[in-house]
Amino acid sequence: xxxxxxxxxxxxxxxxxxxxxxxxxxxxxxxxxxxxxxxxxxxxxxxxxxxxxxxxxxxxxxxxxxxxxxxxxxxxxxxxxxxxxxxxxxxxxxxxxxxxxxxxxxxxxxxxxxxxxxxxxxxxxxxxxxxxxxxxxxxxxxxxxxxxxxxxxxxxxxxxxxxxxxxxxxxxxxxxxxxxxxxxxxxxxxxxxxxxxxxxxxxxxxxxxxxxxxxxxxxxxxxxxxxxxxxxxxxxxxxxxxxxxxxxxxxxxxxxxxxx
Amino acid sequence: xxxxxxxxxxxxxxxxxxxxxxxxxxxxxxxxxxxxxxxxxxxxxxxxxxxxxxxxxxxxxxxxxxxxxxxxxxxxxxxxxxxxxxxxxxxxxxxxxxxxxxxxxxxxxxxxxxxxxxxxxxxxxxxxxxxxxxxxxxxxxxxxxxxxxxxxxxxxxxxxxxxxxxxxxxxxxxxxxxxxxxxxxxxxxxxxxxxxxxxxxxxxxxxxxxxxxxxxxxxxxxxxxxxxxxxxxxxxxxxxxxxxxxxxxxxxxxxxxxxxxxxxxxxxxxxxxxxxxxxxxxxxxxxxxxxxxxxxxxxxxxxxxx
Numbered sequence: 242x243x244x245x246x247x248x249x250x251x252x253x254x255x256x257x258x259x260x261x262x263x264x265x266x267x268x269x270x271x272x273x274x275x276x277x278x279x280x281x282x283x284x285x286x287x288x289x290x291x292x293x294x295x296x297x298x299x300x301x302x303x304x305x306x307x308x309x310x311x312x313x314x315x316x317x318x319x320x321x322x323x324x325x326x327x328x329x330x331x332x333x334x335x336x337x338x339x340x341x342x343x344x345x346x347x348x349x350x351x352x353x354x355x356x357x358x359x360x361x362x363x364x365x366x367x368x369x370x371x372x373x374x375x376x377x378x379x380x381x382x383x384x385x386x387x388x389x390x391x392x393x394x395x396x397x398x399x400x401x402x403x404x405x406x407x408x409x410x411x412x413x414x415x416x417x418x419x420x421x422x423x424x425x426x427x428x429x430x431x432x433x434x435x436x437x438x439x440x441x442x443x444x445x446x447x448x449x450x451x452x453x454x455x456x457x458x459x460x461x462x463x464x465x466x467x468x469x470x471x472x473x474x475x476x477x478x479x480x481x482x483x484x485x486x487x488x489x490x491x492x493x494x495x496x497x498x499x500x501x
Numbered sequence: 502x503x504x505x506x507x508x509x510x511x512x513x514x515x516x517x518x519x520x521x522x523x524x525x526x527x528x529x530x531x532x533x534x535x536x537x538x539x540x541x542x543x544x545x546x547x548x549x550x551x552x553x554x555x556x557x558x559x560x561x562x563x564x565x566x567x568x569x570x571x572x573x574x575x576x577x578x579x580x581x582x583x584x585x586x587x588x589x590x591x592x593x594x595x596x597x598x599x600x601x602x603x604x605x606x607x608x609x610x611x612x613x614x615x616x617x618x619x620x621x622x623x624x625x626x627x628x629x630x631x632x633x634x635x636x637x638x639x640x641x642x643x644x645x646x647x648x649x650x651x652x653x654x655x656x657x658x659x660x661x662x663x664x665x666x667x668x669x670x671x672x673x674x675x676x677x678x679x680x681x682x683x684x685x686x687x688x689x690x691x692x693x694x695x696x697x698x699x700x701x702x703x704x705x706x707x708x709x710x711x712x713x714x715x716x717x718x719x720x721x722x723x724x725x726x727x728x729x730x731x732x733x734x735x736x737x738x739x740x741x742x743x744x745x746x747x748x749x750x751x752x753x754x755x756x757x758x759x760x761x762x763x764x765x766x767x768x769x770x771x772x773x774x775x776x777x778x779x780x781x782x783x784x785x786x787x788x789x790x791x792x793x794x795x796x797x798x799x800x801x802x803x804x805x806x807x
Contacts, residue, residue, distance in 0.1 A: 346580045
């Protein structure tokens with residue numbers, strides 16, 4: 242990529258988003274606080290009686306205990322992805338915020354990087370709240386559990402970048418239905434979130450291994466309860482490479498979209 | 502007026518979108534302290550030029566220097582020294598009036614202390630102090646425009662680019678904006694303005710260019726252009742009879758024949774004007790001074806654009 246202009250000037254743009262977030266921080270905190278409780282209630286109280294225990298990484302686990310780390314991973318995905326799709330699209334298209342920024346010394350790379358890093362920051366904030374909630378239930382072993390927070394940042398970069406890529410290519414805000422239907426929903430359901438991937442046929446396991454959410458779920462299980470089915474180094478590398486590839490793709494797509 | 506020191510130098514500037522040429526080999530120069538106008542009908546290429554000026558759009562051909570720096574390599578330094586007031590409202594609706602300025606100052610790496618000072622000065626200058634805590638959505642059109650102007654001055658720019666700063670404003674707000682722009686002009690700031698209001702350009706600009714279809718048609722001071730292309734005096738005749746038309750044609754006087762209307766351009770209002778008044782004007786004749794609007798319409802034609 243020619244003339245890649247990235248400096249620390251992305252920080253004031255990140256801070257702009259933080260200022261807006263803080264204005265309604267109570268509302269922003271409610272979702273990650275209550276959503277995991279809803280899930281734990283529905284699945285833990287409602288479903289787990291029907292399902293009983295699941296075998297994960299050779300160990301029998303209560304169903305609610307099995308899905309608790311997955312709630313962290315899916316929240317990381319949703320927070321970053323929705324921030325850099327709907328929220329960024331509104332700023333870019335309806336509010337013309339990027340146009341204003343691009344008349345100042347900011348570069349396109351700095352504006353886009355700030356948006357993605359902000360998405361990852363929201364993932365991190367949400368993960369910290371959810372971590373607290375599920376810790377109350379005793380589903381997190383410390384001190385490794387704290388590593389979920391930096392992991393949330395890395396996962397947030399991956400899903401924020403892919404979201405920003407969709408923002409770069411989507412013609413209108415309604416069209417986000419498509420990546421949600423084709424990308425986010427299948428990931429949400431088939432990434433070892435609600436059932437162990439080891440229970441799938443071999444081809445299904447290969448498919449799941451392509452999912453960045455699968456690797457994030459695996460890593461959150463490792464960090465919260467010390468058990469994992471995948472190779473942790475591979476999962477981490479996969480997430481980081483995924484983030485990097487879509488980061489550059491998103492910059493390219495946004496450049497094509499905005500610079501005329 | 503200009504001091505001779507060039508702030509903007511555009512040479513053979515071109516901008517193409519696929520096979521469409523938006524700007525075609527345009528060259529001009531803006532001097533320090535000048536209030537420079539860029540006029541033309543829709544699609545003339547004004548906004549394309551403006552976007553190239555602040556390094557938003559890459560040039561298709563030619564060169565653009567601002568503060569003697571090439572825009573393609575020096576864009577960051579250039580942007581740190583200019584202010585841009587875009588055509589559309591690009592204020593941040595998620596932030597308060599005050600935060601719109603404070604956050605924007607951050608993009609220029611301004612210290613917090615200085616940003617607070619600048620913000621309060623600009624809110625005073627643009628009479629927005631009582632709205633400092635308001636949300637942008639609560640501002641009227643005129644106030645939003647003033648906030649856009651205030652924001653474009655946050656970094657104490659030496660050059661301000663204004664893309665249709667008064668479009669859509671009521672007369673009161675428009676005059677208020679003009680007053681502020683005159684004030685900035687008298688402080689020696691260099692300003693570039695695009696507008697569809699000829700009265701605005703004639704009032705504010707020291708010098709201007711009129712463009713059409715990506716090319717420069719004429720450039721000069723408003724008075725020079727009026728003298729040269731419209732004449733100092735104009736007679737408009739409503740429902741002209743055949744006798745006046747043949748009279749004007751015969752005398753070879755500069756004129757335009759429109760539907761139900763005849764426009765006569767002249768530098769000799771007394772004798773010609775008297776003749777028309779006495780011989781042909783039983784009903785409605787308007788005698789008035791030539792304006793920039795006459796120049797504009799004569800040069801760019803009267804057909805609708807787009």
